[in-house]
Amino acid sequence: MRDIREKLLKKIHELFDAGVVDRVVGWKAGEFCYDVTPALFNAGNIDEILYDAFCGPNQSKFLVKGAEGGEKKILALLKPCDTYSYNQLITEHRIDPEKIYALGIPCTGMVDINKIRALGISGILGIEEDGENLKIETLYGTESCKKADVLLERCLVCKGKNHVAGDELLIPDEEAPEVPKCAERMTEVEKLEAMSPEERFNWWRSQLSKCIRCNACRNACPACTCRTCVFDNPSSGVSAKVNTNDFEENMFHIIRAFHVAGRCTDCGECSRVCPQNIPLHLLNRKFIKDIDEFYGEYQAGAEPNVRGPLISYTEQDVEPSIVMTRG
Amino acid sequence: MLKIALAGIDRLFAAIAASKKLYLPIENAGEVEFSEYSEGAKVRLDALQTVKSAKDAFFPFTENMMQFHTDGKNISVEAAKRVDEDFVVFGVRACDARSFSILDKVFLADPPDSFYAARRAHGIIVGLACHRPEETCFCTNFGIDPTKPETDVTAWIEDGVLYWEAQTEKGKALTEEISAFLEASDEKAVEEQRERTKKILERLPLANLDLSYFKTHPELEIFKRPEWKELSSHCLGCGTCTFVCPTCQCYDIRDYNTGHGIVRYRCWDSCMYSDFTLMAAVNSRKSQVERFRQRFMHKLVYNPINHEGEFGCVGCGRCLRKCPISMNIVKVAKTLGGEQA
Ligand code: SF4
Ligand code: SF4
Ligand code: SF4
Ligand code: SF4
Numbered sequence: 265m266r267d268i269r270e271k272l273l274k275k276i277h278e279l280f281d282a283g284v285v286d287r288v289v290g291w292k293a294g295e296f297c298y299d300v301t302p303a304l305f306n307a308g309n310i311d312e313i314l315y316d317a318f319c320g321p322n323q324s325k326f327l328v329k330g331a332e333g334g335e336k337k338i339l340a341l342l343k344p345c346d347t348y349s350y351n352q353l354i355t356e357h358r359i360d361p362e363k364i365y366a367l368g369i370p371c372t373g374m375v376d377i378n379k380i381r382a383l384g385i386s387g388i389l390g391i392e393e394d395g396e397n398l399k400i401e402t403l404y405g406t407e408s409c410k411k412a413d414v415l416l417e418r419c420l421v422c423k424g425k426n427h428v429a430g431d432e433l434l435i436p437d438e439e440a441p442e443v444p445k446c447a448e449r450m451t452e453v454e455k456l457e458a459m460s461p462e463e464r465f466n467w468w469r470s471q472l473s474k475c476i477r478c479n480a481c482r483n484a485c486p487a488c489t490c491r492t493c494v495f496d497n498p499s500s501g502v503s504a505k506v507n508t509n510d511f512e513e514n515m516f517h518i519i520r521a522f523h524v525a526g527r528c529t530d531c532g533e534c535s536r537v538c539p540q541n542i543p544l545h546l547l548n549r550k551f552i553k554d555i556d557e558f559y560g561e562y563q564a565g566a567e568p569n570v571r572g573p574l575i576s577y578t579e580q581d582v583e584p585s586i587v588m589t590r591g
Numbered sequence: 592m593l594k595i596a597l598a599g600i601d602r603l604f605a606a607i608a609a610s611k612k613l614y615l616p617i618e619n620a621g622e623v624e625f626s627e628y629s630e631g632a633k634v635r636l637d638a639l640q641t642v643k644s645a646k647d648a649f650f651p652f653t654e655n656m657m658q659f660h661t662d663g664k665n666i667s668v669e670a671a672k673r674v675d676e677d678f679v680v681f682g683v684r685a686c687d688a689r690s691f692s693i694l695d696k697v698f699l700a701d702p703p704d705s706f707y708a709a710r711r712a713h714g715i716i717v718g719l720a721c722h723r724p725e726e727t728c729f730c731t732n733f734g735i736d737p738t739k740p741e742t743d744v745t746a747w748i749e750d751g752v753l754y755w756e757a758q759t760e761k762g763k764a765l766t767e768e769i770s771a772f773l774e775a776s777d778e779k780a781v782e783e784q785r786e787r788t789k790k791i792l793e794r795l796p797l798a799n800l801d802l803s804y805f806k807t808h809p810e811l812e813i814f815k816r817p818e819w820k821e822l823s824s825h826c827l828g829c830g831t832c833t834f835v836c837p838t839c840q841c842y843d844i845r846d847y848n849t850g851h852g853i854v855r856y857r858c859w860d861s862c863m864y865s866d867f868t869l870m871a872a873v874n875s876r877k878s879q880v881e882r883f884r885q886r887f888m889h890k891l892v893y894n895p896i897n898h899e900g901e902f903g904c905v906g907c908g909r910c911l912r913k914c915p916i917s918m919n920i921v922k923v924a925k926t927l928g929g930e931q932a
Contacts, residue, residue, distance in 0.1 A: 295796065295925075296726060299917035302825040321916060326825060386639070387726050389796065403726060403791060470620045476643060476652065478861075480829035480915045496865055504864065505830075506653045508847050508856035537915035539831050540622050540642055 265393070268370060268434070269315040272341070275367065275434055279339055280307050285365050288339035289326055291319045297391045298377040302326065315341075317393060320374035320416050322533050324349040324359075325486040331363040340364050343371040344443075345418060347429040348529040348565030349486035354429070355569050356527070358489045368427035370440035378541065379414040383407075412446050417545060418532030421449040428566055449530070453549045472514045474540035477506045481534035481544050487524040487564075494519075517547060525551040526574035529565040558582050593755040593766070594776035600636075600753060603772045604628055604681075610768070611715075612678040614648050616641050625680060636682050636748060639725055640909065644837030645687040646694060648680045649710045652834075652859055656706070656844065659853040673709035679765065681717040685740035686730040686907035688718050690837035692741075693905070696898050697840050715761050718742030720781075722749070722788045727908030729797035729921065735905060737792065738785040749780045756781075797906075797921060804928030805891040806900060813892055814884070818926050823883035825916045830861035832919070833886065835909040843870065862886050887923045 279285050290313035292303040300318045324346050331338050342350055350366060353359040380388065380400065387403030393411065400407040422443040427433060456464055482488045482495075495504040495516065507513045521544075530552060534544040555562055559573035559581065595603055607613045608628050617626040618633040624641045625648055628634070643652065655671045691711070698707040718740025721728075730737055739745055743762035747754040755773055757763040766773070792798060805813065833839040843860040846853045860867060862885045867874050876882045894903030910919045 294917050295911070295921055299911065299919075301917045301922070303821070304824050386723060387791075389726060403794060404723070474620055474622050474624070474642075476830070476834045478830040478834050479864075480827060480831050483827035483829045484915050498866055498869055503845060504866070505843055505845070505860060506858040507845075508653055508655055508854050508858075509849075512847070537827075537829075537831075539835060539913040542620075 265316050265372065269313075272315055272369060272434055273311060273313060276310050276313065276339065279365065279367075280310065284337060285339040286334055286336040288313070288341070289323050289330055290341060291315065291321075296388065298375070298388070304330065315369070317373070317375045317391075317411075318377070319343075320376070320536060322346050322349055322484075322486060322531050324353055325484070325489065327359045327364055328353065328489055331359055334363075337363055337365040340366045341369050342366050342427065342430055343369060343374075344425055344427050344437075345371075345423055345529075345531055347427045348423065348563070349531050350565070351429045351568040352527060352529055352565035353486060353489070355565075356489070361568075365432075366430040368430040368433040368437075370425065370435055370437075371443065372441050373411065373419040373422065373443055374416045375411065375414050376416045376536070380409060383409055383414070385409070412444065415446065416532060417535050417543075418530070419443070420447040421445065421530075423530075423563075429568065450549065450553055452543070452546055453553050456546060456550070469514065471542050472517055473510065474542055475513065475517070476540065477504065477513070477516070478539060479504055480537040480539065481542075482520060484533040484537040485520075485524065486529070486531060486533065487527045488520070517544065521547040521551060524548060526555060526562075526572040527564055528552065529563070554584070554588075558584055558587065592776045592778050592781065593770075593773035595753050595755065595773050597636075597748065597751050597753055599772075601634075603769060604634065605630065606769055606772060607679055607681075607765075611676065614678065614680045616682045625682075636719060636753075639721065639723065639728075640684060640687075640907065642835060642909075642913075644690060644835065644907065644909065645680055645683045645716075646690055646837050648678075649691065649714060650694060650698070650707055650840065650842075653856055654706060654858075655854055655856045657855045659855070661852055671706075673705055674713050675709065677713045677715060678710075679715045679717060682719045682746075683716050683740060683742055684719060684721055684907075685735050685737040686728070686905040687837050688716065688740040688742045689730070689733065689735050689905045690907075691716075693838045693894075693898075693901065693903060694840055696901075715744075715765050716742040717744040717746055717762075717765075720745065720747045720785070720788070722747075722784050722791075724788070724791060724795060725908060725912075726796055727911040728795060729800055729906035729908060731792055731795070731798055731906070732800045732802065733902060733904065733906050738788045747781045747784055749784045752776075752780065754781050797908075800921065800924060802891065802902065802924055805902075805924070806895055808928070810888075810892055810896065813927065814888060816927055819884045820880050822918065822923055822926060823880045826863070826879050826883045826918060827915055828863050828865065828879050828882065829915065830859075830863055831913050831915060832910040833861035833863055834859055835913050837905060837907055837909070838890070838903050839886075841867070862889070887920060890920060891924060 288305050290305050291300045293314045298318045302321050385407045390401035392399045397408050398411050425440045426437045494500045528548040532545050562573050613628040614625045615628050616623045616635045616638050618635050623635045623638040658669045660667045698704040721737040743759045745756050757766040841860045842857045844857045846855050863882050890903035
């Protein structure tokens, strides 16, 4: 990753020098080795931009407001998975690609600090990549773990090293390292499908009972870009805060999952940001699986400006309630 | 000092739970929260922190205040019962324990909040000393001693044994009730653990935060610092930092239509939300920069001004671990001047 970062900084300097862009959305180092913050940089502090295994946050949504207001274009650094969200935002007219210079950057998988902690590793002071392993310095001694075991959920089912959008690539996709696929995307969904309705209901109720209605999932989601969310509209009768009725409470997630169905690229931001580790991506993946089965394989964001299956009617469309009985 | 082997601790929990509601750090669907004990619950005294803080036991996430019933042309109003029986919150860390005294200054100030006051009067807190702090812990900056929480009873866990020491009258009364389960012990193991922990605390990366800037510079100067813009540029305006924080205290009052009447309840609110204070008229903070600034000004500047120099943060580190963009009070404090000589 170190050489990639050097290459990246050189490229960013070039783009600033050539007058193509005047600001860049990047990542800034934190207090520890893992708490990287997305941040806006300008010509003066380009060299502070970080790129390592903790640059997980999907930055494409930031462009909705970030692309406004500058004199020149804003530089966006997009990992392969980010390009899907980027396309989807173009399709929905939420960003104007004319105002953005999108540079595709390679990625070898992003690490989830929570998964390291879940292994019982605490007091983390430093993390170094050591081949396939991570060497972790802690207050209580040196620990190690396999990088593959602590990747972000989205990286376990990586869509591949190819970028599907962008003005330029830092290195050609063919030359980029392959991201090892660690899991089948639908395995967990299939496990839920195999449950009895009652088991499944209880499983979700138990997961969703942890929700603190922080709205991080919604606010981080690149498909949730309504100017005013229905839950933020005081006259809508629903609210973004916790209710007194826990069923009413759980409806938030159902409504959100329906609203992003067909538009969700499965970027996994919702699950990444959830402070309660609720596997929200499984709700969205179930929709993706159903859409694939009903209307043929479809990946939201694979190309810009296409009409997804849920908003384009053809006479051949199946009638979901006929081909699939609820169970 | 008293003690009980951890192996038999469930008997102690069952004994307490037989006469009182007992809240413990309990795991549900992979995460640990203070929840009511029942037999077979997965109690996790080993977890350093819960996601929500222990304030949930005194100022719950959501609670009913009153109900309205309609019957023809008549409306009856029924006030929610205040807590009137003793309950025990077991396993509270020193940071969360200190947060109660910060919350007290708001909720118990005249006129006291009767819901909160009732819970504080009936709550018996068993604190649990820390011996394996996280790198994100910075409680010692606020004069908190994690090796001895300020609680009714203080407990330490060392080598499969839970040590127990009553600190207050409430704590003594509880100890009395369950004395059959406890046996006398010397203080050696506890003293050794405390010494060891203190050495670790000195090595914590955030052990020496300099927050003096916030007490020595005028409020307006800090308010006007240009860095707020950059600090907040990626803030999602979510409620994570407020909802995991043990000292955040804002709430909203809302009505829920049950179809047969109305339940009026209050729920945690967040100054990071766009509809904050809308019930009063408008949200005067139109942009996320203003909302973000408010949360940190409250913790670092307004709280010390209003409460004799006491910061509105106990250094639990929850916002450091949970913010989706890893922005937090430490980064704010350091950027604005925490690192001054
Ligand atoms: S991020 Fe998690 S806790 Fe927050 S609202 Fe979404 S599901 Fe609930
Ligand atoms: S600081 Fe972080 S946790 Fe707080 S509102 Fe902003 S994004 Fe959410
Ligand atoms: S501001 Fe952050 S560190 Fe301080 S008490 Fe609140 S959650 Fe804990
Ligand atoms: S902040 Fe202090 S009291 Fe709280 S868990 Fe960490 S070491 Fe313990």
